[in-house]
Amino acid sequence: MTMRILLTSALLALPAAAQAEGVLNLYIWSDSISPELIAKFESETGIKVNVDGFNSNEDLLTKLQAGASGYDLVTPSQHFLKIMADEGLLEDIDAHDLAAYQAVDEKWRGQWWDETNEYSIPLAFGTAGFTVNRDQYKGPVDSWAAFFEPGEDLKGKIASLSYPDEVVGAAQLYLGVPFCSEDSAEMKRVYDLLAAQKPFVAAYTSDNIENRIGGGEVAMHFWWDGNSMKTRANDGAPIEYAMPKEGLVGWLDSFVVPKGAANVENAKKFIDFMSTVENATAQYNFYGHSAPVKIDTASAKYTPENAPELFPTVKVEFSRACSPAAQDLVTKVWTQLLQ
Amino acid sequence: MNWRDFRIWGLAPAWVIMALTLVLPIGIVVLVSLSIRGAYGGFDWGLSFDSYAKILFEEDWDGNLAFTPQYLAIIGRTLWLAGLTTLICAALALPAAYVIAQAPARWKAVLVYLVTLPFWVSMIVRVYAWIIILGNDGVIEKTLRGLGLVADMDSLLFTNGAMLTGLVYSYIPLMILPVFASIEKLDPALIEASHDLYGSRWVTARRVILPLTLPGLMAGAVLVFVPCLGAVLEPILLGGGKVMLMGNLIQTQFGGGRNWPFGAAIAVTLMGLVMIFLMLNALRARREVSHA
Numbered sequence: 033m034t035m036r037i038l039l040t041s042a043l044l045a046l047p048a049a050a051q052a053e054g055v056l057n058l059y060i061w062s063d064s065i066s067p068e069l070i071a072k073f074e075s076e077t078g079i080k081v082n083v084d085g086f087n088s089n090e091d092l093l094t095k096l097q098a099g100a101s102g103y104d105l106v107t108p109s110q111h112f113l114k115i116m117a118d119e120g121l122l123e124d125i126d127a128h129d130l131a132a133y134q135a136v137d138e139k140w141r142g143q144w145w146d147e148t149n150e151y152s153i154p155l156a157f158g159t160a161g162f163t164v165n166r167d168q169y170k171g172p173v174d175s176w177a178a179f180f181e182p183g184e185d186l187k188g189k190i191a192s193l194s195y196p197d198e199v200v201g202a203a204q205l206y207l208g209v210p211f212c213s214e215d216s217a218e219m220k221r222v223y224d225l226l227a228a229q230k231p232f233v234a235a236y237t238s239d240n241i242e243n244r245i246g247g248g249e250v251a252m253h254f255w256w257d258g259n260s261m262k263t264r265a266n267d268g269a270p271i272e273y274a275m276p277k278e279g280l281v282g283w284l285d286s287f288v289v290p291k292g293a294a295n296v297e298n299a300k301k302f303i304d305f306m307s308t309v310e311n312a313t314a315q316y317n318f319y320g321h322s323a324p325v326k327i328d329t330a331s332a333k334y335t336p337e338n339a340p341e342l343f344p345t346v347k348v349e350f351s352r353a354c355s356p357a358a359q360d361l362v363t364k365v366w367t368q369l370l371q
Numbered sequence: 372m373n374w375r376d377f378r379i380w381g382l383a384p385a386w387v388i389m390a391l392t393l394v395l396p397i398g399i400v401v402l403v404s405l406s407i408r409g410a411y412g413g414f415d416w417g418l419s420f421d422s423y424a425k426i427l428f429e430e431d432w433d434g435n436l437a438f439t440p441q442y443l444a445i446i447g448r449t450l451w452l453a454g455l456t457t458l459i460c461a462a463l464a465l466p467a468a469y470v471i472a473q474a475p476a477r478w479k480a481v482l483v484y485l486v487t488l489p490f491w492v493s494m495i496v497r498v499y500a501w502i503i504i505l506g507n508d509g510v511i512e513k514t515l516r517g518l519g520l521v522a523d524m525d526s527l528l529f530t531n532g533a534m535l536t537g538l539v540y541s542y543i544p545l546m547i548l549p550v551f552a553s554i555e556k557l558d559p560a561l562i563e564a565s566h567d568l569y570g571s572r573w574v575t576a577r578r579v580i581l582p583l584t585l586p587g588l589m590a591g592a593v594l595v596f597v598p599c600l601g602a603v604l605e606p607i608l609l610g611g612g613k614v615m616l617m618g619n620l621i622q623t624q625f626g627g628g629r630n631w632p633f634g635a636a637i638a639v640t641l642m643g644l645v646m647i648f649l650m651l652n653a654l655r656a657r658r659e660v661s662h663a
Contacts, residue, residue: 360630
């Protein structure tokens with residue numbers, strides 16, 4: 033604890049100047065919020081917005097745990113939101129009293145990651161699954177078997193992500209192993225599946241996915257619904273997002289305020305701003321992931337007809353916050369896979 | 372105030388900076404490695420050697436505590452790759468530095484500047500450049516195909532070779548510069564003397580040039596080997612993330628693994644290896660001085 037105080041006081045000294053009125057420091061998934069909306073917010077309110085991007089929930093959690101991050105608003109996924117709330121890393125902003133709360137779809141209220149809606153307002157949701165390049169692979173995509181137990185011709189033609197979070201979840205869906213299993217025999221099966229898949233994997237990498245799958249460098253890639261959809265719709269890549277019958281891994285990112293943030297009121301203003309129908313629609317059209325708040329369907333760019341990726345026809349299972357014992361098994365699977 | 376006192380407290384600013392930026396952070400890492408992990412990352416102060424034991428012994432899939440070679444395998448691979456990178460760098464740097472040292476004076480400055488040029492560009496950009504060079508339809512593949520040398524080739528990217536290439540490329544300037552410095556100091560008369568005494572070119576290179584440039588080579592070896600042990604970018608971007616090095620292992624434990632004490636224990640182990648390497652080097656240097 034002493035170290036946290038030490039670090040905190042050391043770090044607090046730096047952004048002290050930025051605590052003056054009119055600043056908002058965002059730490060969000062890279063390129064996840066429309067720059068036009070940020071510019072609009074700045075001109076409407078006179079608040080200067082600084083944006084930093086992260087590429088994994090783990091990065092975000094580690095940063096918040098290390099002490100004062102200097103950020104006012106961050107966007108973790110549901111399972112990490114739960115951990116942050118339990119660990120006391122979040123500011124209670126009475127989210128249910130915000131204007132934005134009225135815009136939140138009924139089904140995303142009172143969820144297990146924020147049962148009383150104290151901390152969070154959702155921003156976007158979607159699924160993680162796999163995308164195939166149809167020039168490279170003509171076979172069926174109705175099961176995770178295509179991805180985890182591919183045919184001989186796909187050696188070196190598959191790419192997966194560089195961290196275990198969603199990949200292990202997908203393997204668990206395929207094998208019927210529950211998320212966050214603490215049963216090491218079950219997790220051994222997950223390991224065996226991934227180890228058997230490894231000779232087919234060209235790379236475990238989470239960046240530059242558009243080029244790799246769009247250009248056909250690999251035939252299959254673990255990926256997210258909206259990214260796959262945008263690459264197909266906007267760049268005309270011959271790709272298809274699979275709807276495996278075993279299900280997809282669900283995620284939902286929310287706005288939350290880190291404990292001790294300097295500009296809480298500005299953060300709330302930004303949340304409300306992002307949740308008006310007009311702005312939420314613009315954000316949806318920019319980001320290409322489903323909106324958990326009310327949008328204007330008439331001017332929404334993506335519909336079930338032109339973006340089936342966003343409207344899954346199979347069950348979606350949301351990642352959960354695992355116990356240390358379960359997380360250790362996930363890490364063990366991954367470390368042994370890459371040892 | 373007298374001069375002798377000043378010699379002691381005059382260094383105080385340096386000591387303070389060393390304490391704050393070197394001793395304190397390392398001390399914190401050591402303490403974290405001995406602490407008790409928090410359930411969701413972070414840690415609680417305590418004294419436990421579990422994290423160090425875990426490097427060697429871990430529960431297997433049946434729940435029995437057993438010897439685990441996986442972390443040793445990662446440590447071994449890291450040492451092997453760092454050592455190989457150092458050797459390749461040395462083999463390439465020696466002739467390169469020699470050529471630079473023999474160049475006319477006005478060219479010398481330009482050549483040394485060119486060696487340091489890559490450092491003006493961010494590391495991640497330089498590594499990305501290799502993705503373009505080695506990738507499918509990359510520069511190398513296109514050239515080979517254009518020359519009709521190959522029809523269809525396996526990807527060069529995402530291989531151990533790609534990772535090694537990236538490491539050598541990233542760190543070779545750190546080898547060339549000290550080697551160049553020691554070759555420049557080499558007295559040409561000694562080479563002439565060797566020839567006068569019927570030393571062949573090979574004998575001259577091996578028994579005169581090499582021993583005299585050894586201090587430069589050793590300095591370069593330290594500068595290349597040590598950062599290689601902590602490499603994170605190359606295994607992910609060029610190696611395709613298929614195998615871990617120690618840097619990736621530490622990152623995994625602090626991030627997704629949510630086991631800070633174990634991550635810190637591996638970091639301390641890595642640091643220990645670096646210290647052993649540096650101490651062996653220092654001992655060798657001292658022996659050399661006493662021989663001379």
